[in-house]
Amino acid sequence: MPIHALYRGCSQLLDALFPAECLSCRVGMEQPHQLCDACLRQLPKQPENYCLRCGAWAVGVQQGCGNCLNALDKSADASYFAYYYEGQIAQWAVGFKFADHSEWSRLLGWLLWQRLQRELSWESPDLVLPVPLHPLRLIKRRYNQSALLARVLAGFLRVPLRTDGLRRIKRTQPQTHLNAVQRAVNLRGAFRAKQSVVAGRAVLLVDDVFTTGATTGAAVRALKEAGARRVAVTCLAAVHHGETTDPASQS
């Protein structure tokens, strides 16, 4: 029997044994790793009141906050957040990052895509790139949760995933107990981008949780310094303004 026929047979058998169901309420579904419409509607909405460029909390900002407007060549061109970091989304994000639930990437990537499909398609990036972990932390955690999300998004967008475009060259201390200014200092010079991958390209940078923007800000700066033409940032969830001591922010 050819291998693909065998594979199809196995997958049909698995579908018969474990029919797809909503991961929250267990109602029957056509596709696995998804939520039904009713559960999807209950998830915390997209955040409001943030700088449309860097994602920092700001009221009434249309084109960019003061920081962005002062350094346009080093700031993100757009930021898109799918959900507020709270409730079920926060629980999943923590389990995904710290409790070895790498298998949740298909669900979480799909959830992000449900909210941001239009915006990210409009961006039409040339490549998708995750915020990298330092190699030592990657060994400890065994996977980079942002890279798993980025892989799912790259699949939906049908553009290449490049995990070699950005490296973490500085081992930064965990950010949980740092304020916004300390985080920015902690991350200064933490990333280096590869010119041959990003120069002249439109890049979609993917992270799981957005807290103060220190991490993505430092990554964007490195990408722009290496000649990226446009950098858009997307995150599964954004922490409410003022809540900077969440357990999932120590990437």
Ligand SMILES: [Zn+2]
């Ligand atoms: Zn459901």
Ligand SMILES: [Zn+2]
């Ligand atoms: Zn800004």
